[in-house]
Amino acid sequence: MLSVLGMLFDGIAYGMLLFLMSVGLSVTLGMMNFVNLAHCSFAMLGGYVTVTLMNDAGWPFFATLPIAFVAAAAASVVLERVFFRRFYHAGELPQCLLTIGIVFVSIAAAAYIYGTDQQPVQLPDYLQGSLHLMGLDFAVYRLVLIAIALAITVLLVVTVEATRFGAKVRAAVNNQRMARGLGIDVDTLFAVTFALGSGLAGLGGALAIAMLGLDPSFALTYLIYVLIVVAVGGLGSIAGSFAAAMLLGVADLAGKYYIPAFGSILIYVVMLAMIMVRPTGLFGRR
Amino acid sequence: MTEPLLSLRDVRAGYGAGIVLDGISFDLPARGSLAVLGRNGVGKSTLILTLMGYTQIARGRIVWRGADITGQPPHRRARAGIGWVAQEREIFATLSVEENLTVAARDGSWTLAAVYDLFPRLAERRRNLGNQLSGGEQQMLAIARALMTNPALLLLDEPLEGLAPIVVEELAAAIRRMTEQGEGAFILVEQHADIALSLTRSALVLERGRIVHSGPSAQLLADPAALDRLIGLRLAEA
Numbered sequence: 001m002l003s004v005l006g007m008l009f010d011g012i013a014y015g016m017l018l019f020l021m022s023v024g025l026s027v028t029l030g031m032m033n034f035v036n037l038a039h040c041s042f043a044m045l046g047g048y049v050t051v052t053l054m055n056d057a058g059w060p061f062f063a064t065l066p067i068a069f070v071a072a073a074a075a076s077v078v079l080e081r082v083f084f085r086r087f088y089h090a091g092e093l094p095q096c097l098l099t100i101g102i103v104f105v106s107i108a109a110a111a112y113i114y115g116t117d118q119q120p121v122q123l124p125d126y127l128q129g130s131l132h133l134m135g136l137d138f139a140v141y142r143l144v145l146i147a148i149a150l151a152i153t154v155l156l157v158v159t160v161e162a163t164r165f166g167a168k169v170r171a172a173v174n175n176q177r178m179a180r181g182l183g184i185d186v187d188t189l190f191a192v193t194f195a196l197g198s199g200l201a202g203l204g205g206a207l208a209i210a211m212l213g214l215d216p217s218f219a220l221t222y223l224i225y226v227l228i229v230v231a232v233g234g235l236g237s238i239a240g241s242f243a244a245a246m247l248l249g250v251a252d253l254a255g256k257y258y259i260p261a262f263g264s265i266l267i268y269v270v271m272l273a274m275i276m277v278r279p280t281g282l283f284g285r286r
Numbered sequence: 287m288t289e290p291l292l293s294l295r296d297v298r299a300g301y302g303a304g305i306v307l308d309g310i311s312f313d314l315p316a317r318g319s320l321a322v323l324g325r326n327g328v329g330k331s332t333l334i335l336t337l338m339g340y341t342q343i344a345r346g347r348i349v350w351r352g353a354d355i356t357g358q359p360p361h362r363r364a365r366a367g368i369g370w371v372a373q374e375r376e377i378f379a380t381l382s383v384e385e386n387l388t389v390a391a392r393d394g395s396w397t398l399a400a401v402y403d404l405f406p407r408l409a410e411r412r413r414n415l416g417n418q419l420s421g422g423e424q425q426m427l428a429i430a431r432a433l434m435t436n437p438a439l440l441l442l443d444e445p446l447e448g449l450a451p452i453v454v455e456e457l458a459a460a461i462r463r464m465t466e467q468g469e470g471a472f473i474l475v476e477q478h479a480d481i482a483l484s485l486t487r488s489a490l491v492l493e494r495g496r497i498v499h500s501g502p503s504a505q506l507l508a509d510p511a512a513l514d515r516l517i518g519l520r521l522a523e524a
Contacts, residue, residue: 164389167385168389170378170380170385171381171386171389177360178372180360181372182389182390182431183365183390184389184390
């Protein structure tokens with residue numbers, strides 16, 4: 001399925017995964033200026049939780065997804081309480097060193113427990129195969145993936161745009177000092193937001209296995225993509241992250257389909273061009 | 287004698303190693319009003335930031351309703367009843383006017399209806415985003431947003447700065463109405479000494495981080511020579 005439409009479809013499915021894995025980082029980075037390079041380790045954790053529950057415990061695929069979310073969220077709360085909170089005022093270099101260290105620990109831990117091979121995952125029959133529509137074949141799993149990601153996006157946008165919790169998050173992203181001065185407990189708000197964002201990454205990681213595969217290098221490989229999404233989308237912007245993730249997903253696949261020799265470089269060219277035109281990101285305000 | 291709402295005892299504060307304020311002591315009664323005057327850079331805004339918990343306090347104590355709040359973080363002070371109107375207004379640009387008002391609101395007599403009554407312009411612009419407002423409207427919003435937290439003490443840091451004279455008059459009138467109907471106390475930092483003195487009961491003048499004068503506002507307002515000596519401003523006929 002190398003037609004333009006087919007490529008677009010795959011690119012959008014891929015972009016949805018990137019969105020789920022990056023939106024949490026965008027919001028928490030925008031709020032606390034905390035550089036969490038370990039964000040994709042939470043995605044990887046979600047992936048391994050799903051693999052373990054399916055292969056060792058015989059759980060159905062969909063039943064593992066909430067557990068992947070909760071496990072990643074819980075792990076992030078522990079790390080936030082134990083390590084990250086001590087580094088909020090430490091500057092970017094110590095934050096990067098701390099979190100990249102956690103990335104390497106997570107990679108080593110995953111390799112120790114699961115080995116370095118790709119994890120096999122057997123999707124249920126009804127998620128395999130493809131739908132034939134308008135002369136094109138659409139992989140069922142990717143359709144389901146897009147539907148789930150869209151539903152989560154709607155839920156996320158409604159939460160952030162139409163609830164008081166969301167208004168507090170936006171206020172804290174916009175001006176942390178003033179938010180505190182009005183009585184908003186930014187630290188607690190951040191911890192909750194951080195847990196939700198990490199949970200979404202875990203869910204993204206679980207959904208990604210069937211499309212991107214899963215091995216211990218996942219935490220580092222997709223960190224690059226997630227950082228590009230955050231940089232291009234603009235800090236703290238959900239709409240920006242969404243647009244950037246779609247752009248990156250489609251551009252990356254288009255590059256690999258049409259100009260394979262140059263394909264893996266194309267996204268970096270796209271990112272550089274975007275950053276030069278709009279240094280604060282697509283929808284960024286700073 | 288009743289306990290003061292706020293008292294500062296020999297406070298020495300600043301940013302990091304830099305000391306800006308030294309030996310600051312004063313009491314503010316419930317429903318009291320205090321003008322903080324002085325030339326640029328004498329520490330007026332630092333005093334406000336110190337009351338909010340944004341500076342490092344090297345010595346002294348801040349007592350709020352009998353409890354020591356010297357080491358408390360800003361959000362706790364806000365929840366304890368201190369409302370803050372920041373010098374740079376610091377409107378949440380990505381929130382609508384109404385969201386700016388409700389995001390940190392707490393129960394009390396200041397409701398959306400009450401602040402819209404005080405600033406009808408904000409009601410007209412309730413759906414606009416914070417970054418779509420004029421300077422005067424932003425200032426109204428900053429004051430209204432602080433009122434929505436129903437503070438027992440409102441800190442106003444140069445609320446009239448940089449505004450057109452007509453807007454200054456409108457805002458000064460609003461502050462007067464607010465203080466007449468409000469239950470709370472307020473501290474007003476202001477370059478417009480005449481307006482600040484006419485709105486408050488007592489005043490203090492800072493000079494290089496220290497209090498060099500304190501007394502009733504009316505007395506200072508009636509003594510142009512003292513004002514000129516203290517803050518170097520000749521007042522227009524008050």
